[in-house]
Amino acid sequence: xxxxxxxxxxxxxxxxxxxxxxxxxxxxxxxxxxxxxxxxxxxxxxxxxxxxxxxxxxxxxxxxxxxxxxxxxxxxxxxxxxxxxxxxxxxxxxxxxxxxxxxxxxxxxxxxxxxxxxxxxxxxxxxxxxxxxxxxxxxxxxxxxxxxxxxxxxxxxxxxxxxxxxxxxxxxxxxxxxxxxxxxxxxxxxxxxxxxxxxxxxxxxxxxxxxxxxxxxxxxxxxxxxxxxxxxxxxxxxxxxxxxxxxxxxxxxxxxxxxxxxxxxxxxxxxxxxxxxxxxxxxxxxxxxxxxxxxxxxxxxxxxxxxxxxxxxxxxxxxxxxxxxxxxxxxxxxxxxxxxxxxxxxxxxxx
Amino acid sequence: xxxxxxxxxxxxxxxxxxxxxxxxxxxxxxxxxxxxxxxxxxxxxxxxxxxxxxxxxxxxxxxxxxxxxxxxxxxxxxxxxxxxxxxxxxxxxxxxxxxxxxxxxxxxxxxxxxxxxxxxxxxxxxxxxxxxxxxxxxxxxxxxxxxxxxxxxxxxxxxxxxxxxxxxxxxxxxxxxxxxxxxxxxxxxxxxxxxxxxxxxxxxxxxxxxxxxxxxxxxxxxxxxxxxxxxxxxxxxxxxxxxxxxxxxxxxxxxxxxxxxxxxxxxxxxxxxxxxxxxxxxxxxxxxxxxxxxxxxxxxxxxxxxxxxxxxxxxxxxxxxxxxxxxxxxxxxxxxxxxxxxxxxxxxxxxxxxxxxxxxxxx
Numbered sequence: 001x002x003x004x005x006x007x008x009x010x011x012x013x014x015x016x017x018x019x020x021x022x023x024x025x026x027x028x029x030x031x032x033x034x035x036x037x038x039x040x041x042x043x044x045x046x047x048x049x050x051x052x053x054x055x056x057x058x059x060x061x062x063x064x065x066x067x068x069x070x071x072x073x074x075x076x077x078x079x080x081x082x083x084x085x086x087x088x089x090x091x092x093x094x095x096x097x098x099x100x101x102x103x104x105x106x107x108x109x110x111x112x113x114x115x116x117x118x119x120x121x122x123x124x125x126x127x128x129x130x131x132x133x134x135x136x137x138x139x140x141x142x143x144x145x146x147x148x149x150x151x152x153x154x155x156x157x158x159x160x161x162x163x164x165x166x167x168x169x170x171x172x173x174x175x176x177x178x179x180x181x182x183x184x185x186x187x188x189x190x191x192x193x194x195x196x197x198x199x200x201x202x203x204x205x206x207x208x209x210x211x212x213x214x215x216x217x218x219x220x221x222x223x224x225x226x227x228x229x230x231x232x233x234x235x236x237x238x239x240x241x242x243x244x245x246x247x248x249x250x251x252x253x254x255x256x257x258x259x260x261x262x263x264x265x266x267x268x269x270x271x272x273x274x275x276x277x278x279x280x281x282x283x284x285x286x287x288x289x290x291x292x293x294x295x296x297x298x299x300x301x302x303x304x305x306x307x308x309x310x311x312x313x314x315x316x317x318x319x320x321x322x323x324x325x326x327x328x329x330x331x332x333x334x335x336x337x338x339x340x341x342x343x344x345x346x347x348x349x350x351x
Numbered sequence: 352x353x354x355x356x357x358x359x360x361x362x363x364x365x366x367x368x369x370x371x372x373x374x375x376x377x378x379x380x381x382x383x384x385x386x387x388x389x390x391x392x393x394x395x396x397x398x399x400x401x402x403x404x405x406x407x408x409x410x411x412x413x414x415x416x417x418x419x420x421x422x423x424x425x426x427x428x429x430x431x432x433x434x435x436x437x438x439x440x441x442x443x444x445x446x447x448x449x450x451x452x453x454x455x456x457x458x459x460x461x462x463x464x465x466x467x468x469x470x471x472x473x474x475x476x477x478x479x480x481x482x483x484x485x486x487x488x489x490x491x492x493x494x495x496x497x498x499x500x501x502x503x504x505x506x507x508x509x510x511x512x513x514x515x516x517x518x519x520x521x522x523x524x525x526x527x528x529x530x531x532x533x534x535x536x537x538x539x540x541x542x543x544x545x546x547x548x549x550x551x552x553x554x555x556x557x558x559x560x561x562x563x564x565x566x567x568x569x570x571x572x573x574x575x576x577x578x579x580x581x582x583x584x585x586x587x588x589x590x591x592x593x594x595x596x597x598x599x600x601x602x603x604x605x606x607x608x609x610x611x612x613x614x615x616x617x618x619x620x621x622x623x624x625x626x627x628x629x630x631x632x633x634x635x636x637x638x639x640x641x642x643x644x645x646x647x648x649x650x651x652x653x654x655x656x657x658x659x660x661x662x663x664x665x666x667x668x669x670x671x672x673x674x675x676x677x678x679x680x681x682x683x684x685x686x687x688x689x690x691x692x693x694x695x696x697x698x699x700x701x702x703x704x705x706x707x708x709x710x711x712x713x714x
Contacts, residue, residue: 021653021693022388029384262691263646264653293616293647300383329612336615338381 055101193230206261242320274302390655416462556593605673627655
């Protein structure tokens with residue numbers, strides 16, 4: 001792959017499938033060192049708050065969503081929301097990551113009310129992934145531009161890259177047919193960036209996609225970033241199959257063995273992400289899906305950020321995964337790898 | 352690359368033996384890509400792409416132990432509420448299950464029971480060998496062998512001879528912990544010394560029984576004491592050649608008397624990679640997935656490891672200390688995990704004879 005040139009699909013796929021693991025690690029480590037010549041590795045103390053689990057999307061990879069009539073369906077009250085934020089502040093938290101299901105009744109007014117409720121507290125709000133923004137627009141008869149402007153008006157600070165899954169409609173048709181397509185996801189991000197909101201970008205891999213789809217996802221993110229410069233970080237993480245409809249699909253079982261949903265595969269995808277996205281400053285490990293040990297090793301495969309302490313996390317936990325890390329553990333794990341932990345207060349800085 | 356790593360790499364490439372200073376430099380390094388690559392090189396030169404696993408079953412007949420080591424969450428004193436001793440029927444039932452699952456090995460270790468006579472263990476081996484002749488009996492750490500000598504007044508050689516005659520096939524490598532007395536006296540003052548452990552193993556090898564070797568790391572030991580441990584193993588192996596595999600064991604803190612966190616991923620990978628590089632006279636370095644977790648065990652296959660132990664089925668010792676891995680891996684899970692790492696899975700028996708190869712495409 002020529003230095004500086006945008007890699008082709010074929011080159012990207014070859015990196016994913018064929019390049020020896022240590023060669024990938026070295027190349028990714030080199031990009032990481034160039035972008036972050038110091039030894040700093042960031043993390044944040046924050047809490048994932050999921051305002052509702054009621055969702056009309058019904059994605060087959062998701063163990064979190066419920067029908068409105070389900071006995072354990074919920075919508076958080078403002079009292080509980082406030083209590084969660086106060087607890088977060090007491091623990092030294094600086095940010096709330098607010099995401100929820102696509103509730104059939106919710107409009108922009110509900111979203112604005114929620115944003116104001118959070119912003120009554122002295123805390124950053126990183127909230128509403130592109131499918132939620134799109135949903136509020138449809139439900140309220142507004143444009144994406146108007147929805148984003150109103151969320152910013154209510155106090156939203158930045159937006160998470162959730163709902164990206166794999167930005168390839170062939171894959172989306174199989175695992176999330178009712179969710180917005182890749183172009184709509186990109187359109188929401190483009191508009192958010194235009195209005196000055198910073199964002200993270202994510203990728204959930206290890207379900208039914210091929211190396212080609214992962215490469216496509218990475219190259220599409222790269223291109224969008226060239227255009228807007230609005231992504232501060234990229235977070236690849238692995239599909240967790242527990243309690244999901246997809247786990248019962250025989251096609252998933254066959255595909256999974258050949259895919260990247262394992263520790264070595266994760267390191268490969270992490271390194272290739274670092275290599276293919278030199279225009280996004282920060283690549284984050286996912287200890288929530290991979291555990292502290294693999295996440296620490298990930299710092300040598302291109303990552304420069306340990307993510308969040310996740311005082312609360314519900315979505316991955318509902319798939320039966322229960323890794324936990326305290327701030328002290330994150331700090332010690334980063335130091336043990338020879339890096340300097342840096343607690344950040346919001347998204348990794350992008351300049 | 353750091354300068355001392357470059358010297359080490361040249362030695363590794365030339366197949367020259369590493370010094371204790373080299374081992375220490377490797378432990379101290381945080382250039383894990385370089386260390387990993389060297390260990391991978393050394394491993395592939397010996398073992399190619401092949402990674403071994405075994406279909407086995409662990410049986411821990413008793414947790415009652417007269418030693419109460421600080422790092423151990425498994426042992427109980429007789430009369431304590433969670434103390435247990437299996438009856439012969441309970442041992443046999445587990446062996447039957449193992450045979451039904453096509454296990455080739457029973458891995459039997461337990462506490463130093465105050466009352467069970469040596470004859471109990473001999474009878475257990477004889478019964479297992481008669482009823483299940485197809486399964487290899489890997490049993491009793493050097494600590495248990497020494498204890499049998501103590502309670503019977505027999506010589507080591509005689510104890511080993513009688514066990515072998517009763518059906519003992521080989522010995523696991525447990526009880527080594529850390530040999531250095533200043534560490535050993537802090538974590539397991541009642542246990543036999545490092546010298547005695549090595550003496551028992553030398554006698555075992557002289558009786559033409561193979562064994563494994565272990566090292567417990569991640570507690571209060573120093574890196575120097577780890578290097579000392581490896582040095583003494585390498586010296587004994589030069590003399591006897593009786594060790595099959597080396598297995599670093601990650602300390603698990605829960606329910607123990609040592610206040611310490613779990614080991615980190617780097618610590619685990621370095622423990623394995625350094626062993627591969629320094630223990631040039633050991634054929635096999637094993638990553639015990641129960642200890643480091645299946646994910647890190649898979650990554651370690653690129654850091655010098657060529658064995659990931661086995662199906663295990665029921666594990667009590669590490670789980671008492673808060674192991675986060677499950678109790679069992681199926682053959683298909685082990686095969687998939689090895690293949691996904693880019694290696695060729697090989698089912699072995701205890702003595703590393705090939706039971707079955709799983710080349711690409713085989714079901």
